[in-house]
Amino acid sequence: MADVPSDGRNPLTRLTPDELRQRTSAKWRTHPADVLPLWVAELDVPLAAPVAAALRRAIDLGDTGYPHGTGYAEALGDFAARRWGWHDFRVAHTSIVPDVMMGIVELLRLVTDPGDAVVVCSPVYPPFYAFVSHAGRQVIEAPLGADLRMDHAALDEAFRRARACGPRPAFLLCNPHNPTGVVHRRDELAAVAELAARHGLRVISDEIHAPLVLPGAHFTPYLTVPGAEDAFALTSASKAWNLAGLKAALAVAGPQAVADLHRMPEEVGHGPSHLGVLAHTTAFRAGEQWLDLLLTGLDANRTLLATLLAEHLPTVGYHRPEGTYLAWLDCTGLGVPTDEPADGPGVVTDLAGPAKMFLDRARVALSSGHVFGTGGTGFVRLNFGTSPAILTEAVTRMGRAARPSTGG
Structure with a gap:
């Protein structure tokens, strides 16, 4: 099958949050509707046209x-x-x-x-x-x-x-x-x-x-x-x-x-x-033409994430990823207690430390670093395979959540 011509659009900008919330897979259904899910490795994209056509046939x-x-x-x-x-x-x-x-x-x-x-x-x-x-x-x-x-x-x-x-x-x-x-x-x-x-x-x-x-x-x-x-x-x-x-x-x-x-x-x-x-x-x-458009979008999101973190979470460490759509963020500077579950690594839905704080306070779902084993405590994994708008809103919320409360 020859590659289906593309309209040149970024696959990450094709679906709205309302459309994404209609999905029934884990990323968009594990948490309540007010949560922005940037955790499990699912992309917020429509199917590549050649793949969709093959399945329909x-x-x-x-x-x-x-x-x-x-x-x-x-x-x-x-x-x-x-x-x-x-x-x-x-x-x-x-x-x-x-x-x-x-x-x-x-x-x-x-x-x-x-x-x-x-x-x-x-x-x-x-x-x-x-x-x-x-x-x-x-x-x-x-x-x-x-x-x-x-x-x-x-x-x-x-x-x-x-x-x-x-x-x-x-x-x-x-x-x-x-x-x-x-x-x-x-x-x-x-x-x-x-x-x-x-x-x-x-x-x-x-x-x-x-x-x-x-x-x-x-x-x-x-x-x-x-x-x-x-x-x-x-x-x-x-x-x-x-x-x-x-x-x-x-x-x-x-x-x-x-x-x-x-x-x-x-x-x-x-x-x-x-x-x-x-x-x-x-x-x-x-599917290579579609993949190349995706990679261009992910590259832009990788840069956008660096800008957003510098503005909203300047104490969070960010090693620019060379591949994947996953960012490994060092949140140890936030001073959030880790209170890890006793089960140890491997349970992908366990939340502790910064990931739990961001879910509770910012309504942003991330993967908790401790489940990745030694070296993960105090870190979170963020999936930036989403639209720039969702990524921007998520990091903005995270920044507000991480600021110390002034009380009242």
Whole structure:
């Protein structure tokens, strides 16, 4: 399917708040109607026209059976070659999975044993903790450095500890990183591969945000760096094209990991929906023009957020994200008590500290930093994948909420 011509408009400005409140998914229904939701990773955009057309055609034809064929992997391979220069992508080295996190769990079951350690770079996507723990593996943290990039010494120590815990440890890489928006450089990823080989860890790279690299950075697929031949990557179109409700993802194996991937149980491939496969395939095959408009809008919002924070929340630290539509905000300067729940990281709906304050006082929903693990206390994650008007109103409210009350 050829790319559908676009009218050149920013997808983030297409829907009004009233239209968004008609949605029934988590972002706009978890909180009351007076709350501006900038928390969970859903975009405030309409579907890309090619994706919507593909879904309408399938519905009109009653094409709602079982997924078939390798079109999804072929579309991803072509996209990866065009956008990232990944020219040796192999369709035969892929397997369809229900979504990225379920794919991660299935791969962990293939290459680790119950009780083995899985290293993560905290603060990191909360389901890394929950899914790994529920799979019977233990999490070991390698905290990010002060610059929010991977810390080589911390990784070395965490890999050593992981190897001491059991014979088959793994490293769960977030590439690009959620919640910081850091896009790992090729040299950083090559260093990860060298460390993993030295300590005997298998690497699984979550690359769900790969299409969302903003101007000034370049995405490097982990499987393209030297030493990553026995690793895996997982991705989908769900974050970039807002398709989380249409389940389908791909696991990709390095050349030395293909035999492991082929051991994945057949029933795992029954989880993705046919409509999901059609939507993700079309996004990668025909959705680039829409994606480029989105990236332009996100780049503008990234700059707008910096301006708004400087005006309304000058004590809040903001590291300009290189990718994703997520901003990791250091609110420790606000002096808000953290009062963290005792459950620890992983429960994405838990609120504490600044996130709870902003919800209660500003009626703005953000993700609470403590659920992202060590290094998250006192931080919030803000989703700027919304309209400039909503973003402006949200940060303005947050600024008012953070100002000390003068009493009466």
